[in-house]
Amino acid sequence: MPYIQTVTGQVPPDTLVFCHCHEHLMIRKGQSFLVNEALCIDSYDKTRAELEQFRKAGGSTVVDAQPVGCGRDAEALCLLGHETGIQIIASTGFHKMVFYPQDHWIFDMGKEALAALFIQELTEGMYADGDYRLPVRSVDARAGILKCAYDTCGLTAQYKKLFDAAICASVHTGAPLMVHIEQGAPALALISYLDKKKMPLDRVIFCHMDRAVQDLSVHKEVCRQGIYLEYDTIGRFKYHSDRREAEIFAAMLDAGYENQLLFSLDTTRERLKCYTPGGIGLTYILETFLPLLTDAGITEEQIRKISCANCRRILTINQVI
Incomplete structure (x- = not known):
């Protein structure tokens, strides 16, 4: 039976109603904070308040894009899912190498061991630790997606190892592959690599x-x-105005790609209004951006595809493990 894997268990795809496909809900203070202080989202109560506001505004589902060993708080995500009723889809996989200490295990672990770790998080349960030392403590909550990062350096040996492990885990489990594309990274070269490695491209999000x-x-x-x-x-x-963002959506829709577009806010501490009063908050798309899409000539049916139907399709896992 097809399902979407959330931190509170498997759910039928048709229960997803309105989805943000790339957020950050909880990030422990660590290496990411040293790179950018906005990458610390560590108040359970404030994040819960954001999610409750999102639910009241009409949101149902959030993909949390923080991977294992990089500040992800699996225990908090699980509790948030239970307490708010939001379908939270957690990530395993890897981020940009700048977000790991130089002696982190991700640099030394081999491709096969990494793939096994990702598969375990997708099929058995996520690790609750691992930011500095090899993870050992797991929880029952499973990841439902693989997060990967593609940096400006391209496919170095380290990144090839990590992508190979993530591709193996995706093919084995049926979980989708979500890729952070850094500004300046050659996106088309990555497609060639994924295709060469037999990764089904219709299971990939850039x-x-x-x-x-x-x-x-x-x-x-x-x-x-x-x-x-x-x-x-x-x-x-x-980066640019919301009007320009709406123009990008409109151009891609006019080109015929309405079945492949998703949206989100990629939140940081500065953008969550329960953390930073001047932030936009998780309700921003529902309350502010959707009217701009309508003004740009985007139909309600197209918005439903972006916010619901496309999300159901890419996030659904059809394999039985």
Whole structure:
């Protein structure tokens, strides 16, 4: 039976109603904080308040994009799912190498061991530790997606090892592969690598290309290959206006890719209003951005696809493990 794997268990795909496909709900203070102080989201009560507001506004589902060994708080995510009723889909996998201490286990662990770790988190339970030493303490809650990162350095030996492990875990479990695309990273080269490694491209999401890649012809080529695009430069005015963001959605919809678009906010501490009063909060898409999409000529049916139908399709796992 097809299902979506949340931190509170497997749910039928048709229970997903409105989804943000790339957020950060809880990040422990650690290496990520040393890189960017906004990458510490560590108040359970404030995050719970954000999720409750999101639910009241009409939200049902959130993908948390913080992977194992990088500040993810699996125990808090599980409790948040139970207490708020939000379907939280947690990530295993890996982030950019800058977010790990130099002596982190992710640099020394081999490809097969990494794949086994990712598979275990998808099929048995996530680790609750592992930010500095090898993870040993697990919880029953499972991850439902693989997070990967593609940096400007491209596919170095380290990144090839990690992508190979994530691809193995995805193919073995049927879980989708979500890829952070860094600004300046050659997105089309990664597609060639994924295809070479027999990764089903219709199980892949490329994130952040609305700010990472200005040339929409590249976006269209990514979609032509079957990959989903998750756009989240919404309320991020240092990159561009929300009106420009709506124009990007409209251009991709006009090109015929309405079945492959997703959206989210890619939240940080600064963008969550329960942490930072001037932040936009998790309700921003529902309350502020959707009217802009409508003004740009995007139909209610297209919005339903972006916020619901496409999310159901990419997040659903069909394999039985």
